[in-house]
Amino acid sequence: MAARNFEDLLQCAIPVFDDLLPRPHDTLHMHSDLTLDILDQTTTELGKQFRRFKANVCTAYDARELDKEVNTRSRRQAKEAARQTQAGKGKNPSKHEDKPDGMAESVERNVLHRKVSLNLHTYKFHSLGDYALCIRRLGTTDSYSTEAGELEHRTGKQRYLRTDRKTFVHQLTQIERHQTRIRRIKNHLQQSQSHEAADSDPTIHHHIGLSEKINDNIGSHLRLREGDPAMKNYFSRLKDHLLQRVLSSQFADLDQAAHGDINQILFKRNRIFHHNIACINYTTYDTRRDQDVINPKTSHCNIMVLSSSSESGHYHYANVLGIHHVNTVVVRGSYQTPHQMEFLFVRWYEAADADSCRMALDHICFSLLDSEGAFGFLNPVDVLRASHIIPHFSKGMHHADGRGLSGMARDRGDWQEYFVNRFVDRDMLMRFHYGLGVGHVYSHQDMLPVGSPSDVSSPQEITVDGREGDEHEEIDSENSEYEPTGVEEEVLFDQEQNGSTESIIEELDNMFTIEHKLDYES
Known part of the structure; x- marks a missing residue:
């Protein structure tokens, strides 16, 4: 799921979450100084709501891991235990010969569904308070985003697939010129037909x-x-x-x-x-x-x-x-x-x-x-x-x-x-x-x-x-x-x-x- 998909989900989440919990637990590309002040106030209020949610709502429910999360964790722990056992046998084989059953029991105990809660000690939460300051100092994030440059490699790779992989430099140049001419012709046709469209x-x-x-x-x-x-x-x-x-x-x-x-x-x-x-x-x-x-x-x-x-x-x-x-x-x-x-x-x-x-x-x-x-x-x-x-x-x-x-x-x-x-x-x-x-x-x-x-x-x-x-x-x-x-x-x-x-x-x-x-x- 891309970030834009997650953004679309969040935009429509409020009506779906409304009345989901009982009432006691219910809860820019261009900026100016005023909008940054609003961002500061909103961020402060958002932090208070997060802490309130963790203190009041999370403690009121016994939330446990999903079966998928348990299975993933158990497989990871089994691989780690096998790796440690293999490494231990290499160093002292006689010391680990009598403990396969005990190790299996410890892994099985960890398979139980653990209690989970909202974790506020992550980088995403930590960096929320720095957005307004960074915008004041550096401008909006789209002004210095490296996304355009990082995605430009796709253009060259797509054109490379159309070459014979031998004299590809000359062929890449020709492909670029052909695409530019086609783009100009398309723009010219659109402008000439603008009175009709x-x-x-x-x-x-x-x-x-x-x-x-x-x-x-x-x-x-x-x-x-x-x-x-x-x-x-x-x-x-x-x-x-x-x-x-x-x-x-x-x-x-x-x-x-x-x-x-x-x-x-x-x-x-x-x-x-x-x-x-x-x-x-x-x-x-x-x-x-x-x-x-x-x-x-x-x-x-x-x-x-x-x-x-x-x-x-x-x-x-x-x-x-x-x-x-x-x-x-x-x-x-x-x-x-x-x-x-x-x-x-x-x-x-x-x-x-x-x-x-x-x-x-x-x-x-x-x-x-x-x-x-x-x-x-x-x-x-x-x-x-x-x-x-x-x-x-x-x-x-x-x-x-x-x-x-x-x-x-x-x-x-x-x-x-x-x-x-x-x-x-x-x-x-x-x-x-x-x-x-x-x-x-x-x-x-x-x-x-x-x-x-x-x-x-x-x-x-x-x-x-x-x-x-x-x-x-x-x-x-x-x-x-x-x-x-x-x-x-x-x-x-x-x-x-x-x-x-x-x-x-x-x-x-x-x-x-x-x-x-x-x-x-x-």
């Missing part, structure tokens, strides 16, 4: 296919799902969502945008088009570009968006049920404006009653099917990235008989509660340390000094049902080239909403003063 363009916020092969008549789409709780008032809510997007892009005043008639929205040929995947591009905490692929038919169907409510934290979470687009015509007097509009049909999560432990993962659950706002429509521009939602296994499933109430919502597989895995990758972890990710521009806006350019024009806030004030996605159906800007660069929020960084809020306020300007390069 928009999903590979990291400069746009998202990509949803332009194909209209999979489509339904809207009336038939609704009749086939009649009686499904997820489809209640589907058509009117969709038109209201699309109208608000159109009006908010035309009027800066929210009051003007709110007064609209949904009958102004007409669907071209009365068709709705379906898509299998949506590609979401985002900026990571270390100012790199990455991409998540959303597929409603797989487990990669959960997303996160910014929240405008200070009570529910920084983020809202949703389960994507469908990826669609419609060709609409907005009728305003004698004017008719065509729009190709993409939208996501989602089922919202809501916050669940969490444990009092401040180190626990966030708990969420699905809203009731008949509750207001359980389902909604979302502009893909508002999606930050995909989220990793793990069932709270110890709570059990919502429908024990496996029969749900909504085929559209696929609620037959619902669990009572879910965990939000903030440790799925480095970027996700830094999103929960709100304001500390250099690439998370949306979290910096509220920390800029008064009078900065960000105060000139503040974008509209996103509501829970997915409506937004500043819309950039609307395009003319005849001119489909557009580059939507993600909400990550547009929305302002309060820094003090994040409970995980409450201990350093004052330090952040002192850091981002009027005299201090943000300089990420230094």
